[in-house]
Amino acid sequence: MPELPEVETIKRFLLPKLVGKKIKAIKILSPKNFIGNSKELIGKAIQGLERRAKILIINIEGGKALTVHLKLTGQLVYANKVKEGKMIFSHPLPFISDGELPGKTTRVVIGFIDDSALFFNDMRKFGWMKIVDQSALAELKMGVEPFSQEFTPIKLKQTLSLTKRPVKVALMDQEKIAGVGNIYANEALFEAKINPVRPANSLNNEEIEELYLMLLKVLKEGIKYGGSSDESYIKPDGSSGKYQEHFRVYQRQGEKCFRCQGKIKRIALGGRGTFYCPSCQK
């Protein structure tokens, strides 16, 4: 579920909490979701956090990194001073039954020497934690980061000109552009007034420019509001992101377009829910 803005939100929240913290124990409740030998991280301190596409990278002293992909339903929840290994929430959280951690969907718990802990929950078990060498991180096959200097309208044009697949499918190709998922692809195309089924190589320069600006705009807004919590995603303190309150097309099928009063339509594109206004997205 989490896309670039959600993972970025998690990174920014966890960075000041985790840097310098020493790992005391790692409890793996679902072995298929943890790749690597957890013992080699015990006693080591966290050096820093980075995000690459939708992957959170936790750099550990000694040259290793713990990478995390949350896929559709992953959550990272951080708790100070966990009492007897448990954390209780006063409010209901998605997929956290009884408001208690570790819960039914908790797959990994990382405990620190100050008795704080990081819980990795994932209802559908698609996500993973993986130990890799820091030196191998450069080899991740990921496209250009939207907020990097390298990403320009010209770069976007070059990327989209390579394929006649629907422009929305092309935007979501992680090997071309890193971090854009279903929500933000739908929202950016709406803002740019471009129909998501258009062949990627059919956009003119004006449309490319607009799509470029709107893609950055919706990603920035996503980060500003702490991500989209309409499904399982939550921030590491258990609170919800608010970007779902600002969706303009996503999951609004049958409702009125905010721009032209047309009716928002839902279709499947590349097997994913696609939302757009047929009357003002050309």
Add this chain to the structure above:
DNA sequence: CCCGGAACCTGAAGGC
């Protein structure tokens, strides 16, 4: 190489 579709999992929601 490019592309579409199935598979990986589990739970929620809606129809009957």
Add this chain to the structure above:
DNA sequence: TGCCTTCAGGTTCCGG
């Protein structure tokens, strides 16, 4: 109440 179908924001693999 309960059974069945459909759907879910991601990625990877397999076959055409």
